Amino acid sequence: MTSFQPTAEFAAELDAQDALRDFRNRFHIPLAPNGQPSVYFCGNSLGLQPKAARAAVEQEFDSWEKLGVEGHFHGTSPWMHYHETLSDSTARLVGAKPVEVVVMNNLTTNLHLLLVSFYQPTATRYKVLMEGGAFPSDQYALESQVKLHGLAPDEAIVELRPRAGEHTLRTEDILATIQELGDSLATVILGGVNYYTGQAFDMAAITRAGHAVGAMVGFDLAHAAGNLLLELHDWDVDFACWCSYKYLNSGPGGTSGVFVHERFANRPDLLRLAGWWGHDPADRFQMKKGFRPMAGAAGWQLSNAQIFPMAIHRAALALVDEAGGMPALRRKSEQLTAYLEYLVHRLELPAEVLEIITPAEPAARGCQLSMLVHQNGRQLFDFLAAAGVIADWREPNVIRLAPVPLYNSFGDVQRAGQVLAEWAGKAK
Template sequence: MQFQNSLEFARQLDAEDPLRKYRDEFHFPKVNGKQVIYFTGNSLGLQPKRTQKFVDEVMNDWAALAVEGHFHAEKPWWDYHEKLAAPLAMVVGARPEEVTVMNTLTVNLHLLMVSFYRPTAKRYKIICEEKAFPSDQYMFDSQLRFHGLDPNDALVELKKREGEHYWRTEDIIKKIEETGDELALVLIGGVNYYSGQVFDMQEITKAGKAVGAMVGWDLAHAVGNIELLLHDWGVDFAAWCSYKYMNSGPGNASGVFVNQRHLNKKDIQRFEGWWGTKKETRFLMKPEFEPMENADAWQISNAPILSVAPYLASLGMFEEVGMNALIDKRKKIVAYLEFILEEIDKEVDGTFEVITPPDRGCQLSVFLHGQGKPLFDYLMENGVITDWREPNVIRLAPAPFYCSYEDMYRFGQILKKGILKNT
């Protein structure tokens, strides 16, 4: 398709968009009385309007039934989280028994490390990407110190080539092969939060397994954004937050994937709690832990229903639309955004550079040559909600559920005015 930088063309794309009705399913903030252009679904997704109903159901059941809501609510609380397994499995390419919802992202990564990072005198190293998201960096360092290891020795950080903004798959595989039988775990962010690069998870997982390592993925920026086939790729485990592209609300419950080959095992190392024991005998209060035969065995406490309810509401939309349709629109709208950026860049004499490689999801990270925070401030003041990262990068993430092609065009016009004003 030959794109055009015009309002008429953008509106034509919107009229042809099979997902256009879902834009009205979300609440938008307003700036100066106008609905914003929202580019930060990679940080916090907008609230689906249907969420309120799901939360109200829980509140009303709590008021009317109190403790009996665990078993007698319309959606009983004691197995509420199980309703999320099938739709989440569709989103991440898993079997329903491989998926559960619990806690928050970094908590779950720590808990999964108990099972899947079992260092020995010889096999103890962890491979991750350099400058991983700080939570992951802190997790790695603290896990290694907990095991009496020195992060400076045991943590192998994958580096980009000099002068490049992204990692090359061949370099990652080479490092995995070099580390060899010293490698205990590969754990990388599936989509890099800063650049928006999508890693080749299939090939990296294959390489990690080939040298005998466990392979896990932090999918915070991947779930609901890109195609995932966790089961088919042979991934050992993964975890993700739900409040970015999954639109479940700030700080909300995290999802977990545990490959089928690790399920229904009593001898696997794991921190265990009441909600991970078999539901059939859970209320017999037996002293012996009998693990659930699915990923729920990693549950420790009963699910936070008021957190899980918005997640279930959002997943309803993913079921209705399907990941293929979301990915199709994501590819098209990101391509249109990149076209708009290129067109504006011509008009303002080469002010910025897209540093996100072709392997990408929703996000484009834009390096602002000669520009600084005043341009970001101008965008925010004029109704473009975007994200600033030092030293001078803005991250733009047009989520396909609620961003429009007209948003892309209007953003380009606002961006051009902001650059001209600040130069």
């Protein structure tokens, strides 16, 4: 990793050695203003379209066209059991048992459903710990959940903040806060990777610390699923949810994944919001009174499956499996991001101009690098876009670059580095 070079030849050599290089051809890559494929570093917001997605959806259009309601029972993949076809690949993705996962709804909806079960404050144990500056939807979800219990957000929600002069959280500080909160702490809910800084949290250590004080521990894995190696079962995480439209390339507004640890698999007493699709399938259609949840995460389902988003998701997850799953993706990802980091450091820009705030250790980040740009950040963002580098801008002054192992190449990273160097030359 120490012998990176900034040249196109060197990048081409890395691409030639890359076992995943052909997966790029399985995606539609948007074009840059010059008509060439762009350098798409925005998979942390919306992953690219797998070429297989359209046919997957068309297959369900065909079933609907030809079979109507009978599509629930006939056709290539009957809708009645469609969601079950996602369980194995989803379980592999997050390091879970199939009974621990289900695909349904959207992310914020699932966060609410899980908090109903896993944030049940009492008079003494009512605090919930989250990252300060978490993605706004998570903040709003938490605030409203707290209010639902008649509590004041300011009193119940504890936000973790970096130390003065630092941009990211120290694991030791997270663990110390959990310990300090002790038996006042009901629930810990953090991102697996923070959307703004790109910091990945030590989920195993945080879960252990939370459990040691008797709290529930869950994670919003929007920026972690398809990005990090996850071992949710072995880490003993209580609950988690994620979206599928970022690193899982399942399309805008795509369906969402849920994890509930096996120890809650047979806990019908655990409070939840219920719907018929979470009811025991043996008599779901008997139309009887009295909810009896299915075992596992499936028991949190409300509604019958969203076939069209799931069809895309299934095609997209198949690509992850075909590529060798997360271990293969993560190996390449670490190299891609390290190469990008090397190219940014080569610019030798003073921290007052531009600094990478994402942690340097691979274990503390996913693929994304967040650059804090203190001067003319918007201008740099526009400069990148004009040169065909699609990044994103997050207020007040961060540019996020996310090279994704399934469809980005080392050549992409080298080109982005080149554009940054041009900008830095101009900026002098």
